[in-house]
Amino acid sequence: MDIEFVRSRFAKHFNGSKGFVYASPGRINLIGEHTDYNGGFVFPGAVQQGMMAEIKPNNTRTIRAYSIDLKDYDEFSLDDEKGPHASHFRYLFGVAKEMEKLGVPVQGFDTAFAGDVPLGAGMSSSAALESCFAFAINDLFGGNKISKWDLAKVGQATEHNYIGVNCGIMDQFASVFGKAGNLMRLDCQSGEFEYFPWNPKGYRLVLVNSCVKHELVGSPYNDRRKSCENVVAAINKKFGVKAETLRDCTWEQIESVKGDVDPVDIKRATFVMGEKDRVLAVSEALQKGDYETVGQKMYETHQGLSKDYEVSCEELDFLNDVAFDCGVTGSRIMGGGFGGCTINLVKKDLYDLFVNTVVEKFQAKYGKKPVIIPVVIGDGSRRLV
Ligand code: GLA
Secondary structure (H helix, E strand, O other), X not given: OOHHHHHHHHHHHOOOOOXXXXXXXXXXXXOOOOOHXXXXXXXXXXXXEEEEEEEEEOOOOEEEEEEOOOOEEEEEEOOOOOOOOOHHHHHHHHXXXXXXXXXXXXXXXXXXXXXXXXXXXXXOHHHHHHHHHHHHHHHHOOOOOOOHHHHHHHHHHHHHHHHOOOOOOHHHHHHHHOEOOEEEEEEOOOOOEEXXXXXXXXXXXXXXXXXXXXXXXOOOHHHHHHHXXXXXXXXXXXXXXXXXOHHHOOHXXXXXXXXXXXXXXXXXXXXXXXHHHHHHHHHHHHXXXXXXXXXXXXHHHHHHHHHOOOOOOHHHHHHHHXXXXXXXXXXXXXXXXXXXXXXXXXXXXXXXXHHHHHHHHHHHHHOOOOEEEEOOEOOOOEEOO
């Protein structure tokens, strides 16, 4: 993202004035999908692509916002009940309101923002936007008193309360806490996390964007979460326990409530339980530099996401098959699913062959090129100037 570009647009729309510039990244996730809202583990890292916003307080109660990418302008009051209609502005409004809830004396501001995280690719452009504004509002109005964890939760609450996606914490966590060159293993139950330097000798990570728009709003994403909650409720009832999420449940317990819930819910829970184990297996393998095991687990995740969690689509399964046929070490759907990217762990000497083959085969079958996105692990939310 080019800072001068953002600055020039801000100046153009706001009478040549100058504000402060903030950035926050999108993310990848090595493994641990749909585990965050189930109290499990995730393994994300921030990417270099992200959202950038120039912001200047305007001494009113009004946010005046310009989306550079969408060439769309709106203004809305912080005292508005409903807030703006367009989702790209609702993120800003939601973040501002959630920051107010934490006691930050938010005031109106002028802003122009843009991003280079491809929209709908499953790389969390929305978390990047939320985290960018949460970080900025904390800096501009909150004396930086709000913790990084709370900033991540502000983004998540915005999704829940203003957008309607009952997401977990992974995306906002990754955007706020990201560190160049490091993946992070987060335990979503306890909130504990570790940085894992990511320097796989002889391998590269690359995303292949199917360009099938992944859209979580009003999508079966919330249904997946509900299925998992149904299984937990059935277990609590049967065993008189107080499990909060599938993290607190065992395979045996799931087996024993098979007759009490919809078989579809059981399929969903089966995936989540397996995924919980896979993240731990991957952490262990990474410590030993055993990338073959990492890759094998990624393929297993893809199968689970496709067959049991049913968040894949034809194009993503095709990309996964091509990767396998090329001898790619690991490949799977990344993020919420229903479109977007696969993430691929590829031996360096196979990289060019894979990239060329996947583009060619996808184009031959679907009449359009998938987009190749090499992964570079970048930094989390920050102020640039
Ligand atoms: C989306 C959500 C995350 C997470 C992933 C799936 O990106 O925002 O919270 O659930 O899907 O792992």
